[in-house]
Amino acid sequence: MVLARSSSSSFIIKKADMEQADMELEDIVNDPIVSKRIKSNKLLGLKKRCPDDGAWMTSTGYMYLIKATSDWAVEYLCPKDGELIRSWSPEVDATTRQIAKEILPKTKRNE
């Protein structure tokens, strides 16, 4: 798998470490709607139409766990109005769940 990387790689890291660095998990405490954020390069190819102006938005590489539904909403940036939109859709559901499974601690797996 080839990934876009920044040029500042002056040190050598093992493959396993690289894959870790690809992903980031954060708890969000002060948000009424979402409770976790995951950053993953695997989200970067995703696209969606902006609901306001119809422009193609591209994923920012972040997804958020929606408290109410336990679904993962992918964050998109609209190039036209500069707005960030978090959106869940059935087409990306399998992808987001797979990413979550890879990064969440093994003890939390209950499927």
Ligand SMILES: [Zn+2]
């Ligand atoms: Zn827009």
